[in-house]
Amino acid sequence: MEKDSGVGEEEYTSYEPEDSVPRDDAVNGGFVPVIVITGASSGIGEAIALQYASSRACQLVLAARSRDKLKAVAIKCRKLGCEVAIIPTDVSKPKQCKFLIKETIRIFGRLDYLVLNAGVSMHIAFEELKDLEIFHKLIDTNYFGYVYTTHFALPFLRKSPQPKIVVIGSLSGETGVPLRTGYCGSKFAVNGFFEALRTELGPAVPITIVSPGYVDTEIRQNAYGPKDFNPASGGMMSPKRCAELIVEAADQRRRKVVLTLSGKLAYALRPFVPDIIDMLVKRKAHQKKKAAL
Numbered sequence: 001m002e003k004d005s006g007v008g009e010e011e012y013t014s015y016e017p018e019d020s021v022p023r024d025d026a027v028n029g030g031f032v033p034v035i036v037i038t039g040a041s042s043g044i045g046e047a048i049a050l051q052y053a054s055s056r057a058c059q060l061v062l063a064a065r066s067r068d069k070l071k072a073v074a075i076k077c078r079k080l081g082c083e084v085a086i087i088p089t090d091v092s093k094p095k096q097c098k099f100l101i102k103e104t105i106r107i108f109g110r111l112d113y114l115v116l117n118a119g120v121s122m123h124i125a126f127e128e129l130k131d132l133e134i135f136h137k138l139i140d141t142n143y144f145g146y147v148y149t150t151h152f153a154l155p156f157l158r159k160s161p162q163p164k165i166v167v168i169g170s171l172s173g174e175t176g177v178p179l180r181t182g183y184c185g186s187k188f189a190v191n192g193f194f195e196a197l198r199t200e201l202g203p204a205v206p207i208t209i210v211s212p213g214y215v216d217t218e219i220r221q222n223a224y225g226p227k228d229f230n231p232a233s234g235g236m237m238s239p240k241r242c243a244e245l246i247v248e249a250a251d252q253r254r255r256k257v258v259l260t261l262s263g264k265l266a267y268a269l270r271p272f273v274p275d276i277i278d279m280l281v282k283r284k285a286h287q288k289k290k291a292a293l
């Protein structure tokens with residue numbers, strides 16, 4: 001899946017804040033954080049932007065490839081009284097991640113929270129795959145996109161009085177899920193990277209890893225794999241509810257949060273009964289597939 005985002009290696013354009021009315025009802029004792037959110041053009045990232053904009057005074061930097069979608073999200077956030085800059089970014093490109101952080105500092109002078117959310121999925125059995133390039137694309141966006149952005153952001157997060165890194169993982173980073181070998185690989189890698197980074201940074205830069213279950217976004221339509229797949233949307237968490245729980249977990253500086261009850265049970269019980277958890281995950285994935293047909 002290649003998206004024509006209009007973002008090229010050499011073409012970088014950010015849009016600075018306009019028509020915004022900063023709010024004065026700050027939470028955190030008057031602290032007004034500058035928040036960078038990747039993957040903010042739709043789904044969970046858009047909902048996180050709206051959740052921050054509606055719950056506190058803050059300055060938002062929205063990043064993703066589709067500049068038109070970013071503009072639409074920025075308009076909604078500005079209506080909530082928030083200053084917003086958009087910076088079209090392909091997070092699989094290190095130069096663009098560097099530019100994202102550099103522009104954030106140029107525009108707002110600081111960076112306080114980094115929300116790593118940009119991601120893409122897959123929906124095809126490993127043995128049916130003809131094109132192994134998918135694995136590179138998944139790891140480049142889902143893993144390296146988080147690593148690059150964190151690398152360029154950390155010197156500025158270190159200077160913040162209240163820094164945070166918020167990592168959107170997945171239940172697919174906690175347990176294997178059929179038809180998602182490459183996606184699970186990238187999300188397990190994300191977990192490993194940030195668990196290790198936390199041991200290096202300690203409390204100086206708190207890291208919250210959140211693992212959502214099924215959330216009703218475009219991720220399944222955007223996934224690599226056959227396009228005749230028509231994903232079901234029943235029984236999923238709304239992006240709004242997911243974003244509320246993510247922001248709450250970050251505010252409370254939680255280390256790790258698994259969002260759904262079935263996810264929590266799978267996470268807790270897997271070390272003891274892995275075969276049963278694998279069977280239940282497989283059954284659930286196939287139920288979702290049947291419901292979609």
Ligand SMILES: NC(=O)c1ccc[n+]([C@@H]2O[C@H](COP(=O)([O-])OP(=O)(O)OC[C@H]3O[C@@H](n4cnc5c(N)ncnc54)[C@H](OP(=O)(O)O)[C@@H]3O)[C@@H](O)[C@H]2O)c1
Binds near residue numbers: 003
């Ligand atoms: N939905 C779920 O059921 C679910 C469950 C667990 C975890 N998650 C995680 O939640 C995160 C958000 O997913 P979502 O469900 O909100 O999916 P989504 O609606 O498809 O949104 C994905 C976001 O990532 C951006 N993105 C994709 N590739 C990018 C790239 N190379 N560079 C920059 N931005 C990129 C997309 O924007 P552009 O296309 O404009 O670049 C979009 O804003 C992902 O990390 C996903 O793994 C989702």
